[in-house]
Every structure is written in structure tokens, then in C-alpha cells.
Amino acid sequence: MCLRFYHAKCLTCDLGASIPFMTNYQFFCKRCGSSENFTKRPASFSQMCLTAVANLAALNPERKFFSKDKEIIPYVEINWESLTTTPRRVKTTWHTTITKTMIKDTGIFCCQDDSSDQSFGLVNQDLTKIGPNCESLLRSSGPAFKAEPKAVAVEPPIVKGGRGTKRKTVGDGPSSTIRQRRGDVAGGTRLIPRGYPLEHPFNKDGYRYILAEPDVHAPNWQAFDDSIEWAGKPIPGFLYRKYLETEVMLALHDRAPQLKISDDRLSVTGDKGYSMVRATYGVSKGAWYYEVTIDEMPSDSATRIGWSQSLGILQAPCGYDKFSYSWRSRKGTRFHQSKGCHYSEEYKVGDVLGLHISLPEEEQESLLPNTCKDMPLVKFKSHLYYEEKDLVSETEKKMQPLSGSQMTFYKNGESQGVAFKDVFKGVYYPAISLYKNATISVNFGPNFKHPPKDIKYKAMSEAVEETIIKHTLADAIVDIEHEGQLSEF
Incomplete structure (x- = not known):
């Protein structure tokens, strides 16, 4: 967003399979957010061809034209994973698509038709x-388009508005604008700064929605991708996998819709009655810690912070049911199953609160998480989601306390004592609930303002790598089990 170039070697985030002059990514630097974020995404054939020809031109500056069969198609074949996140095509039908794309898009490509090539x-x-969303800019500029010294290496922000909304031309002066056409940015690629779709279904009582992405390692996904016989039929869930965020942040879908989440997804503001938001990652074993800072809390507002399992009600305060435990700002009361007990002095604006959870590992505990691959897929605004039905009453009957587990809360670095012991077994997510216009910011680590010195713990930010490893292994097991089973659907 700041329109600056950065060396890839100077970045701390993982770029994955990348090449120069790419168009299929979204990048936010530390100037534009609390941390760097690089997200790959699908690309159209026009974008793939643009990237391929641009890189060939960079490798051969003395040439202007490149052979479709001998250079462009082989380059796309070799660098497919860098050019797009779309699964690699097995059949050669996309060769014809590339030809048609470059012939049709005369605003970007020019053709030199030789009798032999x-x-x-x-x-x-x-x-x-050349960068994200540069196609419309190149089409409108044509060959007379002049380069500016300060080029763009990041995707410009998408401006909300009507069909005729104007947007600044990247790299030009403030008065220079172009019109963004409806088809310039596909609905499925409209992502907020932290990579989640702008429009998405919210978790609600009875149902949960989990963003899915193609699993290129799933068996026979090529047959599904290329077969026209699948039109109008349900997509097998095992061909996709659960989308995992790159960082621990406040979840956009796992929250009450009225809560307002900041762009960096590390701050939340309440609205009217109590409602809750959970983090993107949870933990089921080990000792973990995170911090929150009370930024604003008017006299008629209040907060409850703590830990919640995924079935905790979002349109209620944390600590309302059996699935959540909380610490309230007023009178310092602790809550579980709507029962309040005196715990500490109240906390107020400016206080930094630490939340620690200790969950002993049990021998019979399941080592791998649910992959969601057996769940149905539903489409919403060009994205696919696993739809999971909540079995609240059935789960409540089976809940058992975890012996030796406990939660301890800290205020400005000082322990307030053990708040809860022998909490119920399950996966616990950092949870924030707000009453009226209170604002809280969260810090999931690894650097804390008041790190506790009397206990051992891991920062919640470390849960990302552990969770991704578990899900990768779980997905691989399911893929092996479904080997050769695509024909059954």
C-alpha cells in the first residue's frame, strides 16, 4: 500500500514459489500493518502470460518477441506453481487457451505471425x-505509457464504491486516475489486507463455516478439474482442505457480525450488547499465553476476556456457557456457565492483561485435528466453505474435566492467582467479548509487554506452525484413504 519496492531477501515472510514480475500476489509491508504479509492467489491466463513474457523479456533484453511453442508455453509449464495457485493442468488444452488469450488481449500483447512460428x-x-492488478493499467496506457521512477511492487488497495469508482493510478500524481471496470478484479480474489475474503459467511448458532482451498495433493484432483461431467454436481470435500491463516489474529468469520475488526485484525470494537470474537488458532495441550490492552472502555461499557472452545456462543459474553471461561472488567469477576465469582480488582483503560492456560497432555488424546474433508462444501461469493453442523447438546453431554488444567490471569505483569482449575477438555481459542463501545487490542506474541516470569509458556503465535504440521499430516492420511475413490462420487 505504501507503493515501495523491497528486496525479497530483506523480507521475513515466506514467499514460497516465486519469480520476478509476478501479478498473482498481495503484499503488505510493516509500514502498512503490524507485520509483513505475502499471499499468493489464483491468476487468469492473461496474467500468467503477462508474467511469462515479462520474465522472458527480462532474461533477453535485446528481444521483443518470443516463440509461443518454444519459449512461452515451456516457461508456463516449468513455473506453473509460481504463476498461479490454481492446480496444475495435466491435459494440453490450456496451450490453445494461451494462444487465444494473447491474440484476443491486444491491449497487452502484440503478435508476430511467422509462417513457421x-x-x-x-x-x-x-x-x-508489472505487478498485481496492472492489466487494466497497461491496457489503458498502451505503448505511449511512460514509466515513473517509483514503481509499484504491492497491490493497491481496492476502493469500495460503485461501478464508476475512481482509483489512483499507481506511481502517478494524486490527480491522475483511471476507472476501475467491473471485471478488473474477480470477486473471488477480493481479499482484505490479511488474506481473508471481504464477503464471507459468519459462524452462527447451529452452523460453522470454514474457508477451503484446493488440495493439490488430493488423489485424482486432475480428473475433477478437467472433467466437464462434474458440472452441477457436489464437489467431493476431500479434493479441498481447510484454509489456514499465516498468523494468529482475530477471526473474521468466527465472531459476532456487529463487532468491528481493525485492518490488522489485532483490535476489536464492540457494539451494543455483549458479543464475542475468537482467534484464528486454538490449543489443546501445553502452556500458552497472550496479552490484551484495554484501549477504550467508556463508563457504560464492559469487557470479558478469556478462552473459548469453538462451540461457545458468539452472541453472548465469554463465560456464558460450558465452552468458555472469562475475566470481567467490572469488579474483576470471573465467569463460567454464567456463574460469577469474585476473583480480583477490576481492570480499566490502559491496563495490560495476560491470559495463561495450561492443558496437560493425555495418553488417549487424539493426536491429529479434524481435516473437514468429510464435510459438504458450499459456495459463497466465489469461495468454497466447509459447512459444519454444531452438535452443542450432544457435545455438552460428553464433556469431561481435564485433570491438572488451569487458567491464570495477569494484570500489568502481576499474577492474580489461578482463576479456573480442571477446565473441560477441548481446543481453546483466545476469546474477547465486549459490551457497547469498548475497544481492545491483542498481542499474541512472541514479544510481550509484561511477560510472566513465574511460569513456563509458549506465545500463542507459535501455535501456527504446530497446527499446520498437524493438519498437513492429517490431510495426507485422508488423501491416502481416498486414493482411487473419485469414481465413487
Whole structure:
């Protein structure tokens, strides 16, 4: 968003399979958010061809045209994973699609038709202007488009508005604008700064929705991807996998819709009655810790912070049911199953609160998480989601206390004592609930303002790597079990 270039070697986030002059990514630096964030995404064939020809031009600056069959198609074949997150096509039908794309898109590509070979080049030879969402800019500029010294390496922010909404031309002065056409940005690629779809279904009483992404390691996914016979039929869930965030943040879908989440997803503001938001990652064993800071808390507002399992009611305060435990700002009361007990002095604006949970590991505990691959997939605004039905009453009957577990809360670095012992078994997520216009910011680590010195713990930020490893192994097991089973659907 700050429109600056950065060396890839200077970044701390993982870029994965990447090449120069890419268009299929979204990048936010530390100037634009609390941390760096690099997200790959699907690309159209026009974007893939643009990236391929641009890189060929960079490797061969003396040439303007490149052979479709001998250079462009082989480059796409070799660098498919860098050009797009779409699963690799097995059949060669996409070769024809590439030809049609470059012939049709005369605003970006020019053709040199030889009797023996067909070659393509870029209408605009200025490679410094190639980046996310640059196609419309190149089409409108044509060959007379002039490069500016300060080029763009990050995706410009999408401005909300009507069909004729104007947007600044990246790299130009403040008065220079272009019109963003409806088809310039696909609905499925409209992501907020932290990579989650702008429009998404919210978890609610009875149902939970989990964002899915294609699992390129799933058996026979090529047959599904290329077969026209699947049109209108349910998509097998095992061909996809659960989308996992790159960081521990406040979840956009796992919250009450009226709560307002900041762009960096580390701050939340309440609205009217009590409602709750959970973090993107939870823990089921070990000792974990996170911090919150009370930024604003008017006299008629209140907060309850703590830990909640995934079935905890969102349109209620944390600590309302059997699935959550909380610490309230007023009178310092602790809550579980709507029963309040005196715990500590109240906390107020400016206080930094630490929340520690200790969950002993049991021998009979399941080692791998639920992959969601056996759940039905539903489509919402160009994205697929696993739809999970909540079995609250059935789960409540089976809940058992975890011997030796406990929760301890801290205020400005000082322990307030053990708040809860022998909590129920399950996966616990950091949870924030707000009453009226209170505002809280969260810190999941690894650096804390008041790290506790009397206990051992892991920062919640470390839960990302552990969870991804578990899900990867769980997905692999399911993929092996479904080997050769695509024909059954």
C-alpha cells in the first residue's frame, strides 16, 4: 500500500514459489500493518502470460518477441506453481487457451505471425509497471505509457464504491486516475489486507463455516478439474482442505457480525450488547499465553476476556456457557456457565492483561485435528466453505474435566492467582467479548509487554506452525484413504 519496492531477501515472510514480475500476489509491508504479509492467489491466463513474457523479456533484453511453442508455453509449464495457485493442468488444452488469450488481449500483447512460428511480445515494454492488478493499467496506457521512477511492487488497495469508482493510478500524481471496470478484479480474489475474503459467511448458532482451498495433493484432483461431467454436481470435500491463516489474529468469520475488526485484525470494537470474537488458532495441550490492552472502555461499557472452545456462543459474553471461561472488567469477576465469582480488582483503560492456560497432555488424546474433508462444501461469493453442523447438546453431554488444567490471569505483569482449575477438555481459542463501545487490542506474541516470569509458556503465535504440521499430516492420511475413490462420487 505504501507503493515501495523491497528486496525479497530483506523480507521475513515466506514467499514460497516465486519469480520476478509476478501479478498473482498481495503484499503488505510493516509500514502498512503490524507485520509483513505475502499471499499468493489464483491468476487468469492473461496474467500468467503477462508474467511469462515479462520474465522472458527480462532474461533477453535485446528481444521483443518470443516463440509461443518454444519459449512461452515451456516457461508456463516449468513455473506453473509460481504463476498461479490454481492446480496444475495435466491435459494440453490450456496451450490453445494461451494462444487465444494473447491474440484476443491486444491491449497487452502484440503478435508476430511467422509462417513457421507464432511469436508474442508486450505492447508496453516497461517491466517496472508489472505487478498485481496492472492489466487494466497497461491496457489503458498502451505503448505511449511512460514509466515513473517509483514503481509499484504491492497491490493497491481496492476502493469500495460503485461501478464508476475512481482509483489512483499507481506511481502517478494524486490527480491522475483511471476507472476501475467491473471485471478488473474477480470477486473471488477480493481479499482484505490479511488474506481473508471481504464477503464471507459468519459462524452462527447451529452452523460453522470454514474457508477451503484446493488440495493439490488430493488423489485424482486432475480428473475433477478437467472433467466437464462434474458440472452441477457436489464437489467431493476431500479434493479441498481447510484454509489456514499465516498468523494468529482475530477471526473474521468466527465472531459476532456487529463487532468491528481493525485492518490488522489485532483490535476489536464492540457494539451494543455483549458479543464475542475468537482467534484464528486454538490449543489443546501445553502452556500458552497472550496479552490484551484495554484501549477504550467508556463508563457504560464492559469487557470479558478469556478462552473459548469453538462451540461457545458468539452472541453472548465469554463465560456464558460450558465452552468458555472469562475475566470481567467490572469488579474483576470471573465467569463460567454464567456463574460469577469474585476473583480480583477490576481492570480499566490502559491496563495490560495476560491470559495463561495450561492443558496437560493425555495418553488417549487424539493426536491429529479434524481435516473437514468429510464435510459438504458450499459456495459463497466465489469461495468454497466447509459447512459444519454444531452438535452443542450432544457435545455438552460428553464433556469431561481435564485433570491438572488451569487458567491464570495477569494484570500489568502481576499474577492474580489461578482463576479456573480442571477446565473441560477441548481446543481453546483466545476469546474477547465486549459490551457497547469498548475497544481492545491483542498481542499474541512472541514479544510481550509484561511477560510472566513465574511460569513456563509458549506465545500463542507459535501455535501456527504446530497446527499446520498437524493438519498437513492429517490431510495426507485422508488423501491416502481416498486414493482411487473419485469414481465413487
